[in-house]
Amino acid sequence: MPTYVMSDIHGEYDKYCRMLEKIALSAEDTLYVVGDVVDRGPQPMEILLDMMNRENVYPICGNHDFLALDMLKKLDVEITEENAETHLDVDTMNEFLDWMHDGGRTTMEGYRRLSDEQKRDVLDYLADFAMYEAAEVGDRVFILVHAGLGNFRLGKKISEYTIKELIMDRSDPDRQYFEDESIFVVTGHTPTLLISGKAEIYHSHNNICIDCGACMGGRLACICLDTMEEFYV
Numbered sequence: 001m002p003t004y005v006m007s008d009i010h011g012e013y014d015k016y017c018r019m020l021e022k023i024a025l026s027a028e029d030t031l032y033v034v035g036d037v038v039d040r041g042p043q044p045m046e047i048l049l050d051m052m053n054r055e056n057v058y059p060i061c062g063n064h065d066f067l068a069l070d071m072l073k074k075l076d077v078e079i080t081e082e083n084a085e086t087h088l089d090v091d092t093m094n095e096f097l098d099w100m101h102d103g104g105r106t107t108m109e110g111y112r113r114l115s116d117e118q119k120r121d122v123l124d125y126l127a128d129f130a131m132y133e134a135a136e137v138g139d140r141v142f143i144l145v146h147a148g149l150g151n152f153r154l155g156k157k158i159s160e161y162t163i164k165e166l167i168m169d170r171s172d173p174d175r176q177y178f179e180d181e182s183i184f185v186v187t188g189h190t191p192t193l194l195i196s197g198k199a200e201i202y203h204s205h206n207n208i209c210i211d212c213g214a215c216m217g218g219r220l221a222c223i224c225l226d227t228m229e230e231f232y233v
Helices: 013-022 044-052 063-075 090-101 104-112 116-127 163-167
Strands: 003-006 030-034 057-060 133-137 140-144 183-187 202-204 207-209 221-224 230-232
Touching (some): 030 133, 044 104, 063 090, 090 104
Parallel strands (some): 003 030, 140 183
Antiparallel strands (some): 202 207
16 A cells, blocks of 8 residues: 655645545555644644544654644643742743744644643644654655754764754755665655745655645645655645
């Protein structure tokens, strides 16, 4: 059964649903979502709730998912006499303002509409997002990571990378990271509009960049790793 990858859905629930229909995702297929499910677009919680109910969807953490989890855990706390004066310190407030500026409002508003049980489930789900995955498809290996392999060096194990290096540091799409031609690196994070000027998947030097700017006037992209067929909404 085929293996698909998409990334940077950013709350675009309508595009997400249309993409699932376009690829005709079945329970036997596998779908990896390479980060940034939340923020910016109008319905991030609807996407998370749908993904949570699909055993064949494997989420990988993006910088927006990581920040949203951190902020929601800090903000969704009962205020008591003991924590009233210390709960929202200056650092937390600055982090919150940065999050709002970078699209966190839709995530916060959607979270507030959830039931208490749904809130707990969403936080648990976000906390379980993997930092990377390695998918073997046929005779090829695909390293799936949101931003890239920051501070890359040959011989550096992927488990040795920091969270920042995996979810924040941008990859160099024109760099051949591995001599082995059967190893590919699949990333989101950097919109292909900024790489090639086109809202289409970018292939170069065994790099596959799949963030096609779904929330910034581009398209939601998905690639089938078995056939390299590309899908767009």
